Amino acid sequence: MSNLDELLRIEGIRKTFPGVVALDSVDFDLRRGEVHVLLGENGAGKSTLIKMLSGAYHPDAGRVLVDGEEVRIQGAQDSERLGIATIYQEFNLVPDLTVAENIFLGRQPRRFGMIDRKTMEAEAAELLKRVGVNVSPRARVRELGIARLQMVEIAKALSLNARVLIMDEPTAVLTSEEVEKLFTIVRQLREAGVGIVFITHHLEEIAALGDRVTVIRDGKSVGQVPASTPEDELVRLMVGRSIEQQYPRERADTGAALLTVEGLTKDGVFHNVSFEVRAGEVVGIAGLVGAGRTEVVRAVFGADPYDKGAVKVAGSALRRHDVNAAMQAGIGLVPEDRKGQGLVLDATVEENLGLVTMRAATRGGLVDLKGQREAAARIAEQLGVRMAGLGQHVRTLSGGNQQKVVIGKWLLADTKVLILDEPTRGIDVGAKVEIYQLINELTAAGAAVLMISSDLPEVLGMSDRVLVMAQGRIAGELSADEATQDSVMALAVSTNTEREATRGH
Ligand SMILES: Nc1ncnc2c1ncn2[C@@H]1O[C@H](COP(=O)(O)OP(=O)(O)OP(=O)(O)O)[C@@H](O)[C@H]1O
Numbered sequence: 423m424s425n426l427d428e429l430l431r432i433e434g435i436r437k438t439f440p441g442v443v444a445l446d447s448v449d450f451d452l453r454r455g456e457v458h459v460l461l462g463e464n465g466a467g468k469s470t471l472i473k474m475l476s477g478a479y480h481p482d483a484g485r486v487l488v489d490g491e492e493v494r495i496q497g498a499q500d501s502e503r504l505g506i507a508t509i510y511q512e513f514n515l516v517p518d519l520t521v522a523e524n525i526f527l528g529r530q531p532r533r534f535g536m537i538d539r540k541t542m543e544a545e546a547a548e549l550l551k552r553v554g555v556n557v558s559p560r561a562r563v564r565e566l567g568i569a570r571l572q573m574v575e576i577a578k579a580l581s582l583n584a585r586v587l588i589m590d591e592p593t594a595v596l597t598s599e600e601v602e603k604l605f606t607i608v609r610q611l612r613e614a615g616v617g618i619v620f621i622t623h624h625l626e627e628i629a630a631l632g633d634r635v636t637v638i639r640d641g642k643s644v645g646q647v648p649a650s651t652p653e654d655e656l657v658r659l660m661v662g663r664s665i666e667q668q669y670p671r672e673r674a675d676t677g678a679a680l681l682t683v684e685g686l687t688k689d690g691v692f693h694n695v696s697f698e699v700r701a702g703e704v705v706g707i708a709g710l711v712g713a714g715r716t717e718v719v720r721a722v723f724g725a726d727p728y729d730k731g732a733v734k735v736a737g738s739a740l741r742r743h744d745v746n747a748a749m750q751a752g753i754g755l756v757p758e759d760r761k762g763q764g765l766v767l768d769a770t771v772e773e774n775l776g777l778v779t780m781r782a783a784t785r786g787g788l789v790d791l792k793g794q795r796e797a798a799a800r801i802a803e804q805l806g807v808r809m810a811g812l813g814q815h816v817r818t819l820s821g822g823n824q825q826k827v828v829i830g831k832w833l834l835a836d837t838k839v840l841i842l843d844e845p846t847r848g849i850d851v852g853a854k855v856e857i858y859q860l861i862n863e864l865t866a867a868g869a870a871v872l873m874i875s876s877d878l879p880e881v882l883g884m885s886d887r888v889l890v891m892a893q894g895r896i897a898g899e900l901s902a903d904e905a906t907q908d909s910v911m912a913l914a915v916s917t918n919t920e921r922e923a924t925r926g927h
């Protein structure tokens with residue numbers, strides 16, 4: 423391949439923040455018509471690196487070359503002018519604007535000096551169709567679920583017609599179907615000569631989509647390998663050791679039902695949902711996006727109201743739509759949207775870890791601050807949270823490390839029934855295993871775990887029982903032995919098609 427094919431080169435990039443060397447020395451290059459994967463553990467420096475290219479951060483040392491010439495990227499305008507578009511890991515959309523307004527933010531088509539809404543909405547509709555997402559250009563971004571937000575981000579990046587497209591964990595929040603659509607788009611762009619930087623923690627995506635891989639460890643580029651490199655080799659390069667067992671579920675003895683959900687119904691959202699989770703059990707909930715899984719667990723946790731049914735913890739009924747009552751009874755929820763619901767971004771790691779315990783302690787009248795700090799330090803260590811210290815603001819943690827803090831906060835609070843909604847989203851392969859081990863410890867100690875996951879291998883690997891939801895109902899229940907990729911998917915789609923058929927009459 424000739425030099426003419428080189429779009430971008432990064433040499434010896436260094437970036438420090440107070441107390442942290444985020445990037446020590448990174449080399450990277452991108453060619454026309456390739457997908458170059460950036461691989462590394464949570465906190466390795468991937469997002470920081472690509473922020474140098476979007477102008478969000480400026481390097482302390484090192485060079486960036488575009489088309490062989492050194493450039494200074496001072497801000498978003500510079501990067502746009504150079505043909506670089508970025509899809510950030512944390513969403514960059516304005517909640518109160520519409521989808522179309524977000525896509526064309528700052529460059530709305532105008533007519534006679536006025537924003538030409540009609541043209542803007544028509545063009546947005548075209549882009550949305552291209553990414554295959556069913557959302558109205560007029561919908562407010564605030565109303566969209568996380569997967570759709572991601573698809574809107576992608577539509578927005580496409581509209582820039584960039585030569586370099588950077589995607590920071592675009593698949594983390596997508597289902598397999600959406601991932602396939604995204605891959606089709608990425609392959610088309612590659613055909614058209616676009617260079618794509620792709621960040622993912624899903625190793626199987628690398629061989630499926632990538633051409634080359636650059637591995638970053640502790641802020642340094644430690645190797646460049648072809649995307650066809652076997653997964654265990656990639657893991658070794660990334661975490662410096664091999665992982666023996668990806669899903670180390672150790673079954674615990676099961677006891678009495680800790681969480682009982684009876685006939686839970688919310689008109690038009692979910693219907694007659696009943697199940698229980700026993701002490702010591704991990705129950706997985708599988709299903710397609712939109713099946714109502716998140717809605718059900720939010721209702722169980724008291725975050726949303728429901729119309730009919732009951733939620734009981736250890737036999738006693740909970741008041742509906744009352745998060746405090748749920749928490750007092752020992753329910754914890756790790757939400758799918760950590761930024762929106764799980765964290766106080768401008769508070770420190772220690773404060774976030776203490777959020778739940780603090781409430782309980784304050785109610786009791788006594789706050790053991792020293793004890794709290796020690797407990798926070800212990801859990802952060804156990805989860806391997808990569809940070810400058812407990813005083814670091816959560817906003818500046820890497821995506822995966824933020825997720826670990828959300829989980830840690832409930833682990834600290836002696837939660838009896840822990841509900842996890844997509845718990846390992848954005849978590850690297852090594853840290854996933856740590857989280858699974860903590861789930862084992864929780865259940866061994868008699869807690870009940872309810873886990874929603876769109877990562878089917880994870881559901882199958884960690885659940886003792888699997889509930890499958892389809893269109894707001896429990897379509898079936900499978901034991902760990904019965905649950906396979908095929909049996910789960912059959913249930914997840916079967917009711918849908920059946921209902922489609924009845925609707926036709
Ligand atoms: N603005 C900031 N202030 C302080 N530290 C920061 C800031 N931005 C990033 N860091 C630190 O730099 C390191 C690298 O973070 P980065 O977000 O690049 O990791 P990452 O590889 O993208 O991880 P993940 O897979 O979890 O997204 C982390 O230790 C993070 O806490």
Ligand SMILES: [Mg+2]
Nearest residue numbers: 469511820821
């Ligand atoms: Mg990141």
